[in-house]
Amino acid sequence: MSRLLAFAAAIGLSACTAAAVPEPQTATPLAAQDAPLGAGEDWDNPGGDWAESRFSRLETINRANVSRLGLAWEYDLGTARVQEATPVVIDGVMYTSGNLGRVYALNAATGEELWTFTPELDMQVNRSACCDQANRGVAVSDGKVMVGALDGMLYALNAETGAIEWSVDTVVDHTRGYTSTGAPEVAGDIVVIGNGGSEYDARGYVTAYRIADGRQAWRFYTVPRDPATGPQEHPELDAALETWSEETRWDIGGGGTAWDAITYDPQFDQVIVGTGNGGPYPQAIRSPGGGDNLYLNSLVALDRETGRMNWHFQETPQDNWDLTATQPMTLTTMEIGGEQRPVILHTPKNGFFFVVDRETGFAHAANPIVRTNWASGFDVASQSFTMTMEDSDYSQGPKIVYPASPGARNWYPAAFDPTRNTYFAQVLDMGNLLFLPGPIDNVERQEKFLNAGAAIIFTSDLEAAAETLPPPLRAAVQAEDSWQWVLDQPYSSQLRAMDPLTGETKWAVDGLGWQDRFGVLATQSGLVFHGNSAGTVTARDADTGEVLWSIETGSTIMAAPMTYMVDGVQYVAVQTGWGGGGWGFVPRYAAAYDKGNANRILVFRLDGGQVAIPEDLPPLQPAPEPPAQYADATPEMIAAGSALFTANCSICHSNQPRAPLPDLRRMNRGVHAGFQQIVRGGLFVSRGMPHFADRLSEEDVKAIHAWLISVQGPLRERDLQLQAEGLPLDTQSLTILSNY
Known part of the structure; x- marks a missing residue:
């Protein structure tokens, strides 16, 4: 098996069901939700506005003049690893994070450095980081800039000086493979953060801390603990326990980590959390005998003050496939059945586009946007999926499952334009071969290390890789009904404009390859901005997808752009840097392949200048002469x-x-x-x-x-x-x- 496939085999898949619908709550209208959807002059959190829509109401840059955009300023982040954060701009100051949890404060009009922060951490934590040293942003409130470091420390920094106001260790058990890569979320007087580690040996949870002093306000676990160790920490886990088998491998942890997608809903004063996959991936190992395994791969709404659950909706039940629900969500109001309803727009890994009621957790719509064979559809009336385990349960033999573990959607943010009722997102239609690398009754916990329990080969490589598989495995793979899907179309990677309620595509443009993943910005002036792996920043017509402007940067871009205004001048900014899941395999179409991984912030304005393009890397030299082989090597x-x-x-x-x-x-x-x-x-x-x-x-x-x-x-x-x-x-x- 190739090293690429061997790496893929080490990482995996995720799961989904619906909750019983609770009685509607009394809405608590707050000032933020009364504001129109979209950011104004400031961009006050990584998602832009209270709804995290990645939509801007600014119109100075528009379809008529976007072709005049050029570089206003750039800032060297001083690193050469992954960049996934979207900057925050408040009152003319830009705050953003880099890999490991570094923080930068800059003059948003000039790029002048005001201060920087680098967390002190033991780099041994890299052993527990499945998907690079990523960090997806900061939270700013009460004169503090809050960031989670890779090792799980949460820091609150003085917004003017960068000095540490307080710090707290968010990791409950350092014998397990916890990390932190997501942006903290401000919810009133608290800040909420989760952790990664489902592929390792972690048990998921989110924790709320007081912004004033870092004291813990509450903690919510997303999966139960071993009932033999004592009562569950909160009553919601007693209900969840009934959906796990008596033979559950509690020692491995269960997974369900909330590594991204935590959003505050001010209308109902609740924090909505997207949870992760099970650990290990195969349910036959994790929870023998089945069960929906709550609250894996779910949206969970928690009361801001108490941390108690208002409702939950499981997007992928009976998890086997790493189809997490941790992808960014957008809050909005939408007419459904003649009534205006507060909803969440969510496109998780599992290939469905969900419109979920924020008040009740009821799914008004769940439409497939890619090929899926873990479920054939969702019935709104019964709030249940039609599961197709005969096509996707690999516990008794190999299966080609759609979508693949990278997901139809992943961490790279989408944007929602309410004026056009259009959702813009990069979508990957790809599957993977899944099989058990060994017997399910002989799996030992690997402390602070990968416990995936499944081997994976992506369909982008599967036709060629099948010829290298052992003959019985190859024959089983090629006998699968979904083998024809592999032959017809190994994958499709597109930027799409979609209708949220139907999932239908209004327009689409092809990406460079399946590893070409990027976030999106939409504006009221009818523009959609994004970068790509080759280092091109592009502005498109929101109604047609037509390219209206593009500029070459020579730096791979995955992070979502954002826009803001200072002293009447509108700017568009984006961070550059390759990394994330599969970060060790740089595709040939990526700028990082030929020019290295220059980590920069690039900021554009009308009538700006040119971007400095990094030099090509020097030609590869012949491998050195190796030392003599060991005399006893066999x-x-x-x-x-x-x-x-x-x-x-x-x-x-x-x-x-x-x-x-x-x-x-x-x-x-x-x-x-x-x-x-x-x-x-x-x-x-x-x-x-x-x-x-x-x-x-x-x-x-x-x-x-x-x-x-x-x-x-x-x-x-x-x-x-x-x-x-x-x-x-x-x-x-x-x-x-x-x-x-």
């Missing part, structure tokens, strides 16, 4: 080293020439000499390379090293041959990867 030892590398190293070290982290097939003699000290001794922990002394013995590390030596020699020979032929050396990288 084929069995080298094969064991290959398997250990796949299980422990490949999630970060893709061994791709242009990957963010070193290609270990190209180590120099010094790194070879210190290999044990680096892997087990923690020699490079300060540089982000965690130690593996608790997981790998000296013999294990020696086997990995022997395997790397065994592939470096042939790679060097091939490099030298390509060099002699005048060909670039990375032309052979994917072929070599597929032969691992």
